[in-house]
Amino acid sequence: MTDIFDRGAMPSSRMTAQTWDAVDLRAMLRGIWGDKLIIAGAAILCAVLAMLAVSQVTPQYRSMAQVLLDTRDHQVLTGEKVSADTKLSDQVVASEISILRSNTLIEAVIGQIDAEHPGALDLLDPATAEPGPVARLKGGIKGLLGKGSVDTESAENAARNRMERLTWAVRKAVEVWRDGKAYVIAIQAETPDPFLSQQLASAMTDQYIAQQLEGRRNSSTRAAEWIEERVADLRREVETAEARVEDYRARSVSTNGASDDIISRRMVSLNDELVAARVARVAAEASFSEVQRLISEGGYDRLGNMFTSDAIGDLSKRRLELMASDAQWAQNYDTSHPERRKIARQLEEVNRALQVEFERGLDTQRNDLQIARLREQTLRESLNETEEQFLAVSRSSIGLRQLERQAEAARKLYTDLLDRYAETRTQQLLDQSDARVIERATIPTSPAAPRPKLMVTIGLFAGALIGFGIVAVRQLSTRLYRTPADLANDTGVPILTAIPERDWVSTARALRDIETDPMGPVAESVRKLRNALALTGEDSEPQSIALLSPLQAEGKTTTTVLLARMTEMADKLVCIVDCDFRKNSIQQENRFAMQHDLDDLMHGECSVLDALCTDTGMGFDLLAARDCNPQLADRLTANWLEDTLTELKQYYDVVLVNCPPMLAVADTLLVAQAVDQRVMLMRHNSTPRMAVRRSLSLLEHHGLDVSGQVVTHADIDLKSDEYFYQHAY
Secondary structure: EEEOOOOOOOOOOOOOOOOOOOOOOOHHHHHHHOHHOOOHHHHHHHHHHEEEEEEEHOOEEEEEOOOOEEEOOOOOOOOOOOOOOOOOOHHHHHHHHHHHHHHHHHHHHHHHHHHOOOOHHOOOOOHHOOOOHHHHHHHHHHHHHOOOOOOOOOOOHHHHHHHHHHHHHHHEEEEEEEOOOOOOEEEEEOOOHHHHHHHHHHHHHHHHHHHHHHHHHHHHHHHHHHHHHHHHHEEEEEEHHHHHHHHHHHHHHHHHHOOOEEEHHHHHHHHHHHHHHHHHHHHHHHHHHHHHHHHHHHHHHOOOOOOOHHHHHHHHHHHHHHHHHHHHOOOOOOOOHHHHHHHHHHHHHHHHHHHEEEHHHHHHHHHHHHHHHHHHHHHHHHHHHHHHHHHHHHHOOOOHHHHHHHHHHHHHHHHHHHHHHHOOOHHHHHHOOOEEEEEOOOOOOOOOOOOHHHHHHHHHHHHHHHHHHHHHHHHHHHEOHHHHHHHHHHHOOOEEEEEEOOOOOOHHHHHHHHHHHOOHHHHHHHHHHHOOOOOOOOOOEEEEEEOOOOOOOOOOHHHHHHHHHHHHOOOEEEEEEEEOOOHHHHHHOOOOOOOOOOOHHOOOOOOOOOOEEEEEOOOOOEEEOOOOOOHHHHHHHHHHHHHHHHHOOOOOOEEEEOOOOOOOOOOHHHHHHHOEEEEEEEEEOOOHHHEEEEHHHHHHHHHOOEEEEEEEEOOOOOOOEEEEEEEEO
């Protein structure tokens, strides 16, 4: 068989072609939503299994405490502490965590819990646990071999072995870590008993802080004892040094007559007196020299106020009075006047008295100058003697100063150490740990593991994921065609076009779509089908075409109407023969007025032209039954239909035959035998592969070829497929 395109023989069976990797995601998601019950069932099943598994697990209770390594320095006393505060760093925090996990601290914790709550730790002791299947099997084998006897051990060995077992058990049950970047250490205990978990966490923090505090106090005690011994030794050294100083000072006084301190003070006093005497002597010399100069220049009259005394004052006053009286008498009388001669004699007496007084004052100044010189000389001689004595004492007191320095050093060391001893004793009372509890362990009210709600939720999600995987595998290995390429590869029949998915409710709406958008995706896909069937050539022969489909609701009627309208737009005369007698979709939708119909034609009551409905208003004529009449299928024969189509081709360029689904009714094969070309329609992601194969097999069995296939209700989002119209062109 050959098709109308002269492409050679059509394949008689399914072609083996290349597998395509393209996946229709939207179709796959729709398929997954359709199988949502599988996902829900898998989720519920896994949740139930998780709940059963949780019910078989021994619950574990978790309690946590936190300690803070305090970076603040609580300085109560001044001075450096005997036990220095810890300088925190990452290495120090790691060391503190190692201390918390050490066996020495864990043994102290075990001892504390045993003392406060005897038997509480037996829950962690492996020796008291129920033997497991493996342990029972080993015990049975040993019994059979005669090795089941157990040697009795001493109480000391039993206690030591129990301590070792519990140490490892506690270390396994307790987790210690640093909380982020802070200087906070978290201690978490997890055991089957909530009370035991709280006790373990609390005892760990208590013992950790207690050991820190005990270490500080031990350091302070040892330091205080050493300082106390050293203070006693220094006290004896100070007493000895001070005794040596006093002995040396006594010998020095007895030898020199005075101590160096007395001599030093005397020397300072003499030096001050000598300076004062020198100043007094210089002042006396200056005054005496000035008096002599005045006398030599003008006599005693030039002395003026150089000498001051009561007698000189009275005489000077008397002299001025006499001179004034003489001046008054001189205005009228000369010197021969008796009164003036009397005044002259008095002035001469006063002057002789003043001269005597001035000479007496000059002698006094001369004596004072001599005394000042003698005093200065005496003081200088005394100072020289004192300095010689001081030098002698200083030479002999070198040993004394050495002893005094030794005594002072011993005294200072003794005083400092005595103060340090008092501070150390006080610090023993004020010592505190570098760590403090910031969160106390509490008794947990609910188990930390297993967590039923969380496990059930995880089971739900895991089950949903498993169900989703199962559904995805089913969708990837589906019985439907995801892409037109899958259909072409599977059947070996070419794909003529793919009509996009639209929400048409009637054929009239479909026609309106291509009329309002003649260059849109729908119009282009139908135009592509028209051209593929060679319906537009001017010299092409009239032909009849049947649009077939394996199942119903695959778009045969709509595609037939759209193809008729698009062919009519190419100036071709088109007629549609509706052979779907059971639905009669075109007439039932439009209710055309018909004087005669296909039923009348089959009964010979009218001619072909009389049975045609030429006033459809859709650009094509229609030959159909007036109403649904399934009995017409029994009267339909291939010969009668072929003759009818031959007669119609005398008036029309293209005759399109609308058929019922092939696998649902039997009369479709009669229509397929009567037409010139057959086109198979398949609904995208809906028509099963088996239905398409069976339909093609039926046509092949009757010797009928297929010109091509059309994918209807195609997803326009799959623009990567070559069969889809690229609207962006």
